[in-house]
Amino acid sequence: MYNSSMNNMNIEKNNSNIIIQKQFTAAQKLAKLGSWELNLVDHTQIWSDGVYAILGEEPQSTAPSVEAFMSYLDEPDQIKVQTAMQNLIAGVEEFDIYHNVKTKDGRVRNVHARAELFFDENNVPIKIIGTVLDISTHIKLQEETKKSMNILNSVIDNVNNLIFYKDTNFVYMGCNSSFEKFLGHSREEIIGKDDFSFFPQEVAEHFRDLDEKIFENKEAVFNSQWVTYPNGQEVYLHTTTSPFYDENGNIIGLVGNAVDLTKEQQLNDKLNHQAHHDVLTKLPNRILFSDRLDHAIEKAQRNEDIFALLFLDLDRFKHINDSLGHDIGDYVLQITAERIKKVIREGDTLSRLGGDEFTIILESISKATDASLIAKKILKVIRKPIHIFNHELYLSSSIGISLYPEDNRVARNLLKFADSAMYKAKDEGRDNFQFYSSDMTDKALELILMEANLRQALEKNEFIIYFQPITNAKTNRLVGLESLIRWMHPEKGLIPPDKFIPLAEETGLIIPIDQWVMKQAMLQVVDWYKEGLNPGLLSLNMSSLQLKGDEFIPFIEDLLKSTNCNPEWIQIEITESQIMKKPEEAISILNQVSALGITLAIDDFGTGFSSLSQLKRLPIDKLKIDRSFVKELPNDEEDVAISKAIIALAKTLDLHLIAEGAETIEQVNFLMNHGCDYIQGYYFSKPLPQKEMREYIIKHSQQIIENTKNFVI
Ligand SMILES: Nc1nc2c(ncn2[C@@H]2O[C@@H]3COP(=O)(O)O[C@H]4[C@@H](O)[C@H](n5cnc6c(=O)[nH]c(N)nc65)O[C@@H]4COP(=O)(O)O[C@H]3[C@H]2O)c(=O)[nH]1
Numbered sequence: 001m002y003n004s005s006m007n008n009m010n011i012e013k014n015n016s017n018i019i020i021q022k023q024f025t026a027a028q029k030l031a032k033l034g035s036w037e038l039n040l041v042d043h044t045q046i047w048s049d050g051v052y053a054i055l056g057e058e059p060q061s062t063a064p065s066v067e068a069f070m071s072y073l074d075e076p077d078q079i080k081v082q083t084a085m086q087n088l089i090a091g092v093e094e095f096d097i098y099h100n101v102k103t104k105d106g107r108v109r110n111v112h113a114r115a116e117l118f119f120d121e122n123n124v125p126i127k128i129i130g131t132v133l134d135i136s137t138h139i140k141l142q143e144e145t146k147k148s149m150n151i152l153n154s155v156i157d158n159v160n161n162l163i164f165y166k167d168t169n170f171v172y173m174g175c176n177s178s179f180e181k182f183l184g185h186s187r188e189e190i191i192g193k194d195d196f197s198f199f200p201q202e203v204a205e206h207f208r209d210l211d212e213k214i215f216e217n218k219e220a221v222f223n224s225q226w227v228t229y230p231n232g233q234e235v236y237l238h239t240t241t242s243p244f245y246d247e248n249g250n251i252i253g254l255v256g257n258a259v260d261l262t263k264e265q266q267l268n269d270k271l272n273h274q275a276h277h278d279v280l281t282k283l284p285n286r287i288l289f290s291d292r293l294d295h296a297i298e299k300a301q302r303n304e305d306i307f308a309l310l311f312l313d314l315d316r317f318k319h320i321n322d323s324l325g326h327d328i329g330d331y332v333l334q335i336t337a338e339r340i341k342k343v344i345r346e347g348d349t350l351s352r353l354g355g356d357e358f359t360i361i362l363e364s365i366s367k368a369t370d371a372s373l374i375a376k377k378i379l380k381v382i383r384k385p386i387h388i389f390n391h392e393l394y395l396s397s398s399i400g401i402s403l404y405p406e407d408n409r410v411a412r413n414l415l416k417f418a419d420s421a422m423y424k425a426k427d428e429g430r431d432n433f434q435f436y437s438s439d440m441t442d443k444a445l446e447l448i449l450m451e452a453n454l455r456q457a458l459e460k461n462e463f464i465i466y467f468q469p470i471t472n473a474k475t476n477r478l479v480g481l482e483s484l485i486r487w488m489h490p491e492k493g494l495i496p497p498d499k500f501i502p503l504a505e506e507t508g509l510i511i512p513i514d515q516w517v518m519k520q521a522m523l524q525v526v527d528w529y530k531e532g533l534n535p536g537l538l539s540l541n542m543s544s545l546q547l548k549g550d551e552f553i554p555f556i557e558d559l560l561k562s563t564n565c566n567p568e569w570i571q572i573e574i575t576e577s578q579i580m581k582k583p584e585e586a587i588s589i590l591n592q593v594s595a596l597g598i599t600l601a602i603d604d605f606g607t608g609f610s611s612l613s614q615l616k617r618l619p620i621d622k623l624k625i626d627r628s629f630v631k632e633l634p635n636d637e638e639d640v641a642i643s644k645a646i647i648a649l650a651k652t653l654d655l656h657l658i659a660e661g662a663e664t665i666e667q668v669n670f671l672m673n674h675g676c677d678y679i680q681g682y683y684f685s686k687p688l689p690q691k692e693m694r695e696y697i698i699k700h701s702q703q704i705i706e707n708t709k710n711f712v713i
Pocket of ligand 1: 468483484485496497498501510514517541542543573603604627660661662663680681682683687
């Protein structure tokens with residue numbers, strides 16, 4: 001019973017072993033896997049059916065042995081297997097190799113072979129169990145993929161366009177050789193980096209913005225722009241960049257395709273330029289002029305600015321053309337264009353509408369009469385003779401001016417008005433300008449007359465100097481005086497500086513005028529000192545135009561020498577707003593003035609926009625509180641606050657203070673109570689002519705000259 005049940009059990013066990021074995025064989029077949037075992041003691045081998053299948057043999061058709069297996073391998077693979085086996089037994093390396101087997105019918109199979117060493121209880125190696133996996137299909141697939149990738153790469157490499165692709169972090173995943181050439185880097189150097197590694201910051205940021213848009217909107221972006229190659233070559237690229245997706249439809253990157261449209265763009269630019277410019281003078285033509293005029297209107301509207309439109313026509317140009325020929329006529333037009341260009345600013349637009357008609361859009365003016373000053377300059381340069389082929393041509397022009405917005409806000413009307421003003425100029429005898437509005441013409445003519453008169457005034461010595469005392473209010477003593485110019489006009493009488501200084505500044509005449517004042521005032525002060533009088537510190541006004549030239553320092557040095565004036569007797573005043581026009585230039589020249597020993601004061605303080613940090617950099621000794629803040633003291637709260645703030649600021653910066661324009665005892669008391677003792681104003685004295693000033697000095701100054709530079713304490 002027992003035996004029979006044991007037998008039954010053995011039979012059952014055998015049956016189940018057979019089933020497992022069958023399943024194992026089937027599984028190996030499916031997986032294209034074979035397994036083998038090598039007994040290291042008796043050198044016998046077992047091969048599974050899978051091994052036979054991989055070798056292309058029927059199961060058990062050959063007795064398994066190392067030699068038998070090796071016969072399916074070519075020599076290099078035999079060496080590879082042998083070495084792997086030896087290394088495994090020596091414990092040097094794992095057995096994990098790839099090799100080929102060649103079946104009897106000549107087919108080659110790719111195999112991945114792995115094996116492991118087993119030991120007995122004494123740690124002696126007794127067997128190796130290994131597997132061979134047929135990976136031929138996999139390898140074939142890999143090769144095919146590689147082949148298609150090579151074809152694809154070769155295709156994109158042979159496309160002239162620049163092709164690149166990036167991942168979702170904007171990092172390059174690949175590119176073609178045109179792109180390599182463009183960046184001047186190899187593919188290996190490009191892959192893994194982003195645009196910031198290759199382009200200037202702002203270009204890379206621009207590309208990043210475009211790329212972000214693609215991911216955001218999930219659609220292609222088109223971009224055309226000039227880009228510079230690393231070798232400096234400029235190209236116009238039109239780039240289409242689109243997203244690309246994985247098999248699940250998720251965006252995994254973007255691909256860019258850039259076409260070099262440099263030639264097309266250059267042609268386009270050329271045609272565009274030709275369409276918008278006059279061939280003869282290279283100036284904007286009527287089309288571009290219209291466009292610029294529209295822009296000027298838009299800009300002026302936005303900024304609430306004014307601008308002028310000048311319409312210029314050469315006088316009797318037809319006569320030149322008819323009598324001397326078109327070549328000379330063309331030359332005259334070119335010269336005219338060149339000459340006008342020289343007197344207008346860069347931002348102004350000079351156009352040729354056709355024939356001898358030119359227009360100029362003057363956007364750089366701050367007031368209408370500025371346009372007349374420029375018109376006058378243009379008339380003057382056109383009047384200069386033109387020398388050509390032994391001829392000396394004398395030309396003139398007529399200019400009409402319309403103003404935006406004063407005359408009109410519509411482009412068409414502004415042109416029409418400037419044109420009709422130009423005809424008015426022709427009617428007035430040519431070689432002149434006329435505004436569309438006759439009031440403006442009158443104003444401009446008055447201005448021009450005034451300029452001519454100013455010039456004459458300088459030549460004829462019509463200017464005189466007044467002096468206004470500056471007083472230490474505590475002691476009621478004179479500490480200095482400011483020289484103030486007046487114009488003694490032969491017909492109009494005494495003209496105050498406000499009426500002519502701005503024009504003198506505009507025309508540059510202020511420089512000789514100020515130099516004249518400085519000389520006269522110094523000579524006068526030196527005389528007073530010689531007489532034993534003490535006028536205190538002489539304050540001189542200086543225009544910002546002096547700050548621009550490098551002639552001021554040698555001029556003042558010479559003047560001090562020639563007048564015998566001690567630099568310590570002099571204070572130069574410059575207004576805050578003038579310094580702030582070009583602070584760097586001002587700082588440099590004021591430092592040189594200060595180095596001569598001359599005191600520096602900021603005039604009209606509080607009306608400009610200097611910052612504390614800029615103030616600290618200026619080599620100044622004093623601030624003059626503008627009289628507009630003193631006028632309503634002590635009643636106006638705002639003026640009280642401003643003057644207190646200026647006084648506090650001067651204390652912080654360790655600067656002396658002078659208040660201008662004090663007319664009442666209340667103003668003087670307020671200023672004194674708040675720590676400002678030096679006062680210039682009608683309360684003490686109006687500006688006085690030289691004779692009266694002398695008497696004032698005698699009455700109010702101290703006998704002994706002490707500490708002039710920082711006033712008498
Ligand atoms: N209402 C009133 N006014 C007072 C009082 N105290 C003084 N003033 C006036 O305030 C002005 C002070 O001169 P500023 O601020 O340098 O202002 C000067 C200065 O910027 C300029 N200026 C005068 N002379 C010259 C000069 O020779 N060269 C330059 N570049 N500018 C000068 O002309 C401006 C005006 O000069 P002025 O008419 O002489 O006017 C003077 C003076 O007469 C007062 O209590 N009440």
